[in-house]
Amino acid sequence: MNRTGSMAWCAGLAAVAVSQLLLVTALIVLPQWRAQQSARRGIVTFFVAGDSSIRLWNRPIDSAVMPGLIRRAEQLDSCTRIRLVLSPGVPWGVVHDLVSLLDETALDVELQLPAAARS
Missing domain, CATH: 1.20.5 (Single alpha-helices involved in coiled-coils or other helix-helix interfaces)
Structure with a gap:
């Protein structure tokens, strides 16, 4: 060559x-x-996996820090919405505990359930 x-x-x-x-x-x-696109639209999204682990967007967090994060979101913008996205297999007890953490906020809260299983 x-x-x-x-x-x-x-x-x-x-x-x-x-x-x-x-x-x-x-x-x-x-x-x-x-x-993270939802953050630009004023939505704080928590993902809950089947093993009950929680991720804020794409980062693992402990449920104990959720109230502080929500208070901070309230302070920054009162129009912020909280979205809790559940994966299939999340125990309802875990969902209940997380929703009780969200009861104290004045922000709008959305609970996104997993898609129904097809038979």
């Missing part, structure tokens, strides 16, 4: 490597970005 052909191959491989890097970065960043 001549020198020009080798340089073309190198440039092509570099372009493929950069494209793959951009794709992998997008696959990592895009879900986080989408999860």
